[in-house]
Amino acid sequence: MGWTSTGDPYANVGGAGLNFDSEAAAxxxxxxxxxxxVIKKHHTPLLKVKSYAKTFQVEGSFQCLV
Incomplete structure (x- = not known):
C-alpha cells in the first residue's frame, strides 16, 4: 500500500480534531x-440497557407439556 494524501490537513482526525471549553473560545x-x-456541540448518545436473556423471553403465560 502506498502513501495517500488529501488537501485537508484535518481529514484524518475526524471529529476529534479540535475541542474547546466554550463556544466563545472555539x-x-x-x-x-x-x-x-461550524460549531458542533458534543452529543452523548442515550444507550438502552439490553439483556441477552430478554431475547428468549416469552410474552404471556407459557405451559410446557411433557
Whole structure:
C-alpha cells in the first residue's frame, strides 16, 4: 500500500480534531486563523440497557407439556 494524501490537513482526525471549553473560545480561535467554521456541540448518545436473556423471553403465560 502506498502513501495517500488529501488537501485537508484535518481529514484524518475526524471529529476529534479540535475541542474547546466554550463556544466563545472555539469562535475566537477560528476567527483568529481566518477559518470558516461550524460549531458542533458534543452529543452523548442515550444507550438502552439490553439483556441477552430478554431475547428468549416469552410474552404471556407459557405451559410446557411433557
Amino acid at each position: 469562535k475566537e480561535f477560528a476567527e483568529r486563523h481566518g477559518w470558516e467554521y
